[in-house]
Amino acid sequence: MTIALARRYRPRRFADLVVQDHVAAALRGAVAKNRVGHGYLLTGPRGVGKTTAARILAMALNCEHRAADGEPCGECSSCLKIWNGSADLDVVEIDAASNRGVDDARDLRERAMYAASQAGHHKVYIIDEAHMLTREAWNVLLKILEEPPPGVVFVFATTEPQKITNTAAPVMSRLQRFDFRRIGPTAIQQRLRQVLAAEHLDAEDDALVLIARQADGGMRDALSVLDQCLSFGDGILTAARVRQALGLLDDEAYGEVLAAVADRQPGQVFAIMDRVADAGADLAEFAGGLAELLRALVMRHYGAEPEGLPESTRSLIAEIAPRLAPEDAVRMLKLLGEAEPALRRSANPRIGLETLLLRWAMMDRAVDLRAILAGAVPLPAAAGKPITERTALRLEPRPVSSDRGAATPVAPAEPTEIGLRAQGSGLTEATLAATWSDVIATATRQSPLLGQALAHATPKLEAPGMVGLGFGPDSALFQDGAARQLAAVETILTATFGTPVKVKVQAASAAAAATPAQSRRLSAQDARSERLTQLRSRDPALDAAAKALDLELMDDG
Numbered sequence: 001m002t003i004a005l006a007r008r009y010r011p012r013r014f015a016d017l018v019v020q021d022h023v024a025a026a027l028r029g030a031v032a033k034n035r036v037g038h039g040y041l042l043t044g045p046r047g048v049g050k051t052t053a054a055r056i057l058a059m060a061l062n063c064e065h066r067a068a069d070g071e072p073c074g075e076c077s078s079c080l081k082i083w084n085g086s087a088d089l090d091v092v093e094i095d096a097a098s099n100r101g102v103d104d105a106r107d108l109r110e111r112a113m114y115a116a117s118q119a120g121h122h123k124v125y126i127i128d129e130a131h132m133l134t135r136e137a138w139n140v141l142l143k144i145l146e147e148p149p150p151g152v153v154f155v156f157a158t159t160e161p162q163k164i165t166n167t168a169a170p171v172m173s174r175l176q177r178f179d180f181r182r183i184g185p186t187a188i189q190q191r192l193r194q195v196l197a198a199e200h201l202d203a204e205d206d207a208l209v210l211i212a213r214q215a216d217g218g219m220r221d222a223l224s225v226l227d228q229c230l231s232f233g234d235g236i237l238t239a240a241r242v243r244q245a246l247g248l249l250d251d252e253a254y255g256e257v258l259a260a261v262a263d264r265q266p267g268q269v270f271a272i273m274d275r276v277a278d279a280g281a282d283l284a285e286f287a288g289g290l291a292e293l294l295r296a297l298v299m300r301h302y303g304a305e306p307e308g309l310p311e312s313t314r315s316l317i318a319e320i321a322p323r324l325a326p327e328d329a330v331r332m333l334k335l336l337g338e339a340e341p342a343l344r345r346s347a348n349p350r351i352g353l354e355t356l357l358l359r360w361a362m363m364d365r366a367v368d369l370r371a372i373l374a375g376a377v378p379l380p381a382a383a384g385k386p387i388t389e390r391t392a393l394r395l396e397p398r399p400v401s402s403d404r405g406a407a408t409p410v411a412p413a414e415p416t417e418i419g420l421r422a423q424g425s426g427l428t429e430a431t432l433a434a435t436w437s438d439v440i441a442t443a444t445r446q447s448p449l450l451g452q453a454l455a456h457a458t459p460k461l462e463a464p465g466m467v468g469l470g471f472g473p474d475s476a477l478f479q480d481g482a483a484r485q486l487a488a489v490e491t492i493l494t495a496t497f498g499t500p501v502k503v504k505v506q507a508a509s510a511a512a513a514a515t516p517a518q519s520r521r522l523s524a525q526d527a528r529s530e531r532l533t534q535l536r537s538r539d540p541a542l543d544a545a546a547k548a549l550d551l552e553l554m555d556d557g
C-alpha cells in the first residue's frame, strides 16, 4: 500500500461525496446547465470534502469527456492533473493560511485577468482556509467578483464562515454558499467498509467504530487513521489492534472508573490511574472518553440512542446505567468540564485526573439528596425536643418474638389469618410477603424514595388490617422516610389488598431503640441533613428549589 488510502479513495465524482448530496447535486446541476457562478463559499468542519468538492467542480468544468449530468470523467488528462493537485494552468489552489497578505491578492487579481488556457476551459481558484485572508485581500477579491473576467470561478473553503462575515460581509453577498455536513460515524464506517472491500481487507465492526470515533466527522482523517491501523499488523483489523495503534484504552478501564464511582470506592482510583498511566494512554483523551460514556449514559436514560459506540461500550453502559443516576452523570460531566482546561494545560495531568476521579467517587448521589430533601433522614435537630408521639412509636422496640419470624408463635398467627379471611380481606402474612415486591414497585412509581424506604423494611402483619414496617438499625434513614409518608403507604396497601390498612413504623431491633436519640453520633450525612433542615425551616420556598439547591451542596461534598 504505497499510496495513502485517503488519497487513493478521494472522490473523483460529485456522486462520491459522502453525505454532501445536497452540495453535490447543486454543483453538478450547475455544471450540466452551464450555469456555474463566479464565486462559491464552501463551509463546514474539516475533512468533510470541501476542497475535494472544489476540485471535482474544477474537473467537471474542464473535463474532456464530461457526462451530460455534469459529472467529470475522472480519467482524462485534465481530470487527473486536477485531481492529483499537480500544476495546472487552469486550476490554482491557494492556502490562505500561508498566503494571506495583500500582495498575494494583487497577484491574484493580475493572474485572474488572464483567461483560461484554452477556449471552453475555466480558470478555477480554490482558496482554502479562506477565513485567514486579510481585509485588504478581501477588498481586492471583491473588486474581481464585482466584475468577474469570463470563465473565472473562485471557490472559497472555510471552517469558520463567521470570520469571513466579520471581515468581508460585502463579499459574502456575492458568493453562493454551501454548508457541508459533518459526516456521521455510520456513514464513515460504511465508507471504510467499502474501501476495505476494494483493498480485499476485512475488519471487525468495533474496529471501524473506533476509527470513526477517532476521526470525529472527517472522512479524510478516518482514512488516514485506517491506514495507520492497517500498517500496525496483518490479518483482519481487530478493535484491539486499533486501540493499540491509537493508544486507546480498552473499555475495562472506563468500566472500572464508573464502577468505582457507582460503588463509592475512591480507594480504587489510584490503582486505575496506575493502569491507565502504565498503558501510556493520553490522559486528556481518557477524560474525553469518560465524558463520551457519561453522555451516552444520560442519552440512554432518556431513550435516545448514542451513535458510533462500539458494542463493548454499549454493554458497559447498559451494565452501569442502573447504578448511576442520570443526575449524577450530569454532575460528573460538570466537574469534568471544570477540570478539563487544567488537564490539557497541566504539566502533570495525572494529578488533575486523579483528583477528578476522586471527586466523582466521593460525590454525593442524587438519590441521597432526594432523600435528604424529602426528609427521609434522621433529624438531629429534633434530638433536643420532647419526644413526640410519633417518635416514640418509631423507637418502640419491635417485639423480639416477631423478629425474622423464626420465634413467632404459630398458634396466635393462625386465628389472625382466619379472622382476616372472614372479613373478606386478601391481607394475610403470606399475601403480604408475596406481594411486597409489587408494593415496592407501586411506591417507586409514586416516589423512588418511598420505594427505596419500603425496600429496606420488613413488613409484618401486626394485627388484622395493621401492618408494621420493621427497620434495622442501619436503616434509620429509610425508617424516618417511611414514617413521614405513612399515609401514602397506607393508601398503597389499601389499594393493593382491597381493605383498609393501617401502617406503623418501628425499629427492627431493640438495640437501635435502646440508643437514646440524644446520644446518637452525628455522621457527615446527618450533619448535612441538619444543615439542610435548618435551611428549609428558615425558608419554606427552599423545598420547591430543592433540585437547584442540591447541585450546589453536592459539589461541596
Ligand SMILES: [Zn+2]
Residues within 6 Å of the ligand: 059, 062, 063, 064, 065, 066, 072, 073, 074, 075, 076, 077, 078, 079, 080
Ligand atoms: Zn475528465
